[in-house]
Structure formats: C-alpha cells, structure tokens
C-alpha cells in the first residue's frame with residue numbers, strides 16, 4: 001500500500017483525533033498507519049541517499065555504519081559496541097549541571113534514581129568497588145565498558161578507583177561528558193587512572209570555547225578524545241563557526257548522533273518534520289541530513305579527524321549485534337519505539353511539509369479509503 005501524502009495527511013489527522021479521544025485503531029486503520037510510517041521512512045532515505053551520493057570518500061565499517069576519514073581513528077568504544085561484547089553500561093552519577101533541549105531526561109534530570117553511596121550499577125546489578133575483582137573473575141570480561149549516566153564530572157573523583165580496576169583488567173573504557181566541569185587536574189587524573197577514551201557532547205553548550213579548550217587539554221592526558229553530540233541545526237551552525245578551533249584541538253573522531261526523541265524532549269522540537277525508523281526511533285528529518293552534509297564538507301576539505309554517522313541504522317545494527325552476543329534467537333533485537341503508541345499528531349507536520357516527497361504513490365485499495373476503512 002503506497003499511500004499518497006494527501007491520503008496520509010487525512011488519515012493521520014483523523015487518527016490524532018481518535019488518539020486524543022482515547023480510542024484505538026482497527027486492524028485496517030493500523031495497516032494504513034504503518035503504511036504511512038513506511039512512506040515517511042522511504043522519503044527520508046531518498047533525501048539522505050541523494051546527499052550521500054555527493055560524498056566520494058564515504059566509507060562503510062563492514063556494513064554496520066558509515067564514516068569519512070581514516071579507519072584507524074574509528075573510536076574503539078564504538079567498535080566494541082558494534083563488533084565486540086561491549087555496550088556494557090556503568091552507571092553512577094544521577095545528576096547533571098545542564099538542561100539540554102535534546103536530553104532524553106529533559107524535565108526530569110532531578111528525578112533520576114540514585115545508584116547509592118559507594119555503589120555502581122553495571123549490567124543492571126549494584127556493585128561496590130571492591131566487588132569488581134569478583135565480577136571480573138566469575139564473568140567473561142567485556143571488550144569495553146562505557147560510563148553513561150548523566151554528567152560524571154559532577155563527582156569525577158569517585159570514578160578514578162573503578163577506572164583503575166577496569167584498566168588493570170584490560171577492559172577498554174569510554175566516558176561521556178558535557179565538558180563544562182573538566183579541568184587540567186581532573187583530566188590528568190582520569191588519564192592516570194587509565195581511561196581510554198573521552199567523548200564530549202559539544203551540542204550541550206553549542207560548542208562553547210571553554211569546552212573546546214577542554215578537548216585540547218584532554219588530548220594531553222587521554223589516548224582517544226572525541227566529540228559525540230546529537231546533530232541539530234543549532235549545533236551545525238555553531239560547529240561551522242568554530243570549525244578551525246575545534247579541528248585544531250587534535251580531536252580524534254566526531255560521532256554525530258542522529259537525534260531521536262522521546263516523550264520527555266519531543267516538546268522542544270514540536271512542529272518539525274519527523275519520521276520513524278523501522279517502527280522504532282522517532283527523529284527529525286534534518287538530523288541525519290545535517291550529519292551527511294557535514295561529512296561531505298569533512299571529505300572535501302580533508303579534515304584530520306574521522307567523522308562518523310551515528311545514525312538510527314547504526315543503532316539498529318548495534319542492537320542486533322548486542323542480542324547476538326547475548327545468545328538471542330535469530331532476529332532478536334532490543335530495537336523499539338520510545339512512545340507507547342504512534343504519536344500521530346507529531347507526524348502531521350511532515351505530511352504538510354512540501355519539501356517531504358513520497359517516492360511512489362498509489363490510490364488506496366478498496367476498503368482502505370477514507371470513510372470506508374473499519
């Protein structure tokens with residue numbers, strides 16, 4: 001069913017009203033809704049493919065993700081996620097000093113549950129630091145672990161001991177930060193403890209000078225330093241304005257993540273044109289397109305840094321790989337949506353956007369036309 005954009009708009013306007021009234025869709029109506037999602041996804045893909053064709057240096061990392069630059073700079077933390085046994089999350093800090101509009105915890109950063117004094121959450125289990133030898137002795141060591149919960153530099157001195165233990169066990173470790181609380185002293189201490197890779201969320205401060213300076217400082221202490229940030233129009237602009245300064249830091253890689261939204265942060269982007277990838281993540285059309293435009297520039301200008309397209313497709317590949325490592329059944333994946341049901345109203349702007357074109361349209365078959373689908 002290659003539903004036309006006009007029919008899609010009529011149906012989604014109706015579905016949004018049904019949703020508002022708390023009613024559920026019939027099976028045929030669900031078929032229409034899923035046909036619209038597919039049309040939006042194909043439209044997004046056609047737009048991206050057109051940009052990708054203009055990047056002669058675009059490379060694929062063994063079919064799982066795309067980048068431009070030298071493969072030797074590809075972040076080992078990502079290789080661990082995509083090919084190894086590591087998307088092992090270590091959680092500690094439940095606070096952040098910023099309020100980014102794209103934060104998955106927007107509006108509720110203050111309500112994130114504490115891990116607990118002296119405790120660490122690893123793979124969903126609570127450990128004291130002194131339990132780590134036991135864990136490493138009993139279970140198979142992951143290729144890597146990542147410190148992923150809010151802003152670790154809120155209490156970075158608590159991390160050094162745990163980092164040291166994982167380092168001594170030969171586990172590759174990467175950490176995320178917004179960079180605003182980084183100092184020469186704490187960066188040196190992280191490097192000394194054995195952190196392998198530090199990733200700065202540049203979008204959190206719209207590429208603040210202090211954070212760019214911290215990236216340069218981190219390069220003096222930590223083996224691999226990168227930028228990992230959701231791609232938004234604001235970041236795109238800020239990055240271009242400070243491009244020379246950013247590239248001069250010697251940063252090793254840049255992961256531009258395709259922004260995806262959940263019920264916490266979607267309000268900050270309401271009215272933009274969205275699509276849904278494989279009935280899972282909901283993203284603005286512009287996010288991955290801006291990444292590809294930036295990669296085109298990086299390729300043309302031969303930036304001395306690897307630029308990685310951390311897209312929804314990459315995360316889909318990562319989730320499939322992760323389940324395979326866990327011994328899941330064929331086809332198993334944790335890929336899925338962040339909304340309880342399709343947010344019909346949020347998708348209406350894309351259906352009204354004259355720049356979004358459905359690649360192929362057909363009249364609806366009998367029984368699915370507006371007014372006769374039950």
Ligand code: SF4
Pocket residue numbers: 096097098099100102103104105109150151177178201204
């Ligand atoms: S810096 Fe990270 S954790 Fe903090 S508000 Fe921004 S996105 Fe959320």
